[in-house]
Amino acid sequence: MDPDSVKSTLSNLAFGNVMAAAARDYQKELLATQKAQASQGTNEEVDLDDLLDDPELEKLHADRIAALKKEAEKREVLKRQGHGEYREISEGDFLGEVTGSERAICHFYHHEFYRCKIMDKHLKALAPQHINTKFIKLDAENAPFFVTKLGVKTLPCVILFRKGVAFDRIVGFQDLGGKDDFPTRALESLLKRKGIIDERKKDNDEDDDDEYGRNRSVRSSDVQDSDSD
Numbered sequence: 001m002d003p004d005s006v007k008s009t010l011s012n013l014a015f016g017n018v019m020a021a022a023a024r025d026y027q028k029e030l031l032a033t034q035k036a037q038a039s040q041g042t043n044e045e046v047d048l049d050d051l052l053d054d055p056e057l058e059k060l061h062a063d064r065i066a067a068l069k070k071e072a073e074k075r076e077v078l079k080r081q082g083h084g085e086y087r088e089i090s091e092g093d094f095l096g097e098v099t100g101s102e103r104a105i106c107h108f109y110h111h112e113f114y115r116c117k118i119m120d121k122h123l124k125a126l127a128p129q130h131i132n133t134k135f136i137k138l139d140a141e142n143a144p145f146f147v148t149k150l151g152v153k154t155l156p157c158v159i160l161f162r163k164g165v166a167f168d169r170i171v172g173f174q175d176l177g178g179k180d181d182f183p184t185r186a187l188e189s190l191l192k193r194k195g196i197i198d199e200r201k202k203d204n205d206e207d208d209d210d211e212y213g214r215n216r217s218v219r220s221s222d223v224q225d226s227d228s229d
Helices: 003-038 048-052 055-080 091-099 114-129 144-149 184-193 204-216
Strands: 086-089 103-109 134-139 157-162 165-171
Touching (some): 003 055, 086 114, 114 134, 114 184
Antiparallel strands (some): 103 157
16 A cells, blocks of 8 residues: 555544544533533423534534644644654754754664663654654764764663753663663653653553652662663
C-alpha cells in the first residue's frame, strides 16, 4: 500500500475519532440539561427537539468541535516537524532539529553500549505519548563536534533542550535508581520533573510505577553505572 495513502487513512480515522468524541460530549450535555430540568420538581416532559434547537447548547457543541479540530491540526503540524516518534539524526541535522521545536530531547549514544540500548527502549515508548516534545538520538561517534561542544563524557547522555538551548541532562542511570531494570514510568516521571514533558492523564494502575520511580531515584555521584565515552 502507498505510504501516503496509509497516512491519509490514519489521519482520516484520527479526525473521525475526534468527531465521535465531540458527539459523545454533546450527548452528555443534553443529558445534563435534561437532569437539571427534572430536578426542578416539575412534571413537564422535556422536548428533545427543543433541546436540540437550544442556541446555548448548539454553541457549546460548536465550540467543542472547534477545539478538538484545532488540537488535531496542532498534532499534525508537530508530526510534520518530527514529533511523535523517536528518530535518529545526523550531526548535520542536529542544530535544525533542536532549534526547530519548543522542546527537544536528544540521546547521545553508542551502538555497542548496553545501557544506551535500554535508554533507547524507554525513549521510543515515550515519544508517541508526549507529542509536544521532540525525541531524537545521535550517534556520539559520528558527532565529535557537538560531543565536545556540549561536554558529553559519559554515555548514555540525554540532553534536554528548550528553544534550542540545553538546560539539563540525564547522565547514566544514577537518577533512575542506578540499575538497568527501571520502568519507563520512572524515566517519564524524571523528565516531567525536569519540565521537558507535560503531565498526561494516567490510569489508576500507573500510580505504582510513578511511586517506584520516586523511590528509586537517587543522585549519588559515586555510583558507577555508565559506559565511558
